Amino acid sequence: MAKDQSGGGFTGKRTKSFRELDAKRGKSKYHSRQDDPEQQKIERSPTYERYKRAADALFSGGTLPEGLEKTFDPDGKRKIQAQEMMKLREAPDRKMWAVAVLQFLEKFPELPEDPYFLDSLLDHPRERVVDKALTKLESLQAEGRIKSKPQSLKQRLTSIELTSMDPEMQARAKVLKAQLF
Numbered sequence: 001m002a003k004d005q006s007g008g009g010f011t012g013k014r015t016k017s018f019r020e021l022d023a024k025r026g027k028s029k030y031h032s033r034q035d036d037p038e039q040q041k042i043e044r045s046p047t048y049e050r051y052k053r054a055a056d057a058l059f060s061g062g063t064l065p066e067g068l069e070k071t072f073d074p075d076g077k078r079k080i081q082a083q084e085m086m087k088l089r090e091a092p093d094r095k096m097w098a099v100a101v102l103q104f105l106e107k108f109p110e111l112p113e114d115p116y117f118l119d120s121l122l123d124h125p126r127e128r129v130v131d132k133a134l135t136k137l138e139s140l141q142a143e144g145r146i147k148s149k150p151q152s153l154k155q156r157l158t159s160i161e162l163t164s165m166d167p168e169m170q171a172r173a174k175v176l177k178a179q180l181f
Helices: 018-025 037-044 046-060 066-072 077-089 094-107 115-121 127-143 153-163 167-180
Strands: none
Touching: 037 046, 077 094, 077 115, 094 127, 115 127, 115 153, 127 167, 153 167
């Protein structure tokens, strides 16, 4: 018996390409989770959205749901810190903002893990504040926890690199800028 020339072997059926077989198994480089309707359905559900917001709030310093707030922030320190950060954003001028930042750092010596807030601190006139913010940004970058970067971060790191009196701080800013951008 001779083999059929239509590519289907003895049965006469068309043989599938490796690409088609991989796509069927979900291993194709042309197939992703976004193409999976089951996964999309789960990610669009309201329950999943609430879960994502709660997880983001837990790790980014946002407001926590009531049940989690009692567990993770029983004394309300996190909420007070968020309110104080909002007051800093509302400072009327740069001089008052610089003083308010120093007062904030006295109350909360541990800086929050907010890249936007840390970016604003890089513009502070005192080098110890800039150093503290730069150190926190470096640790966040090392842990891979900087998801979104402020637009001004690259310019502020360049400014530190060019204008700082401390050569070590200049080098750290240069390295961090190279890692982030």
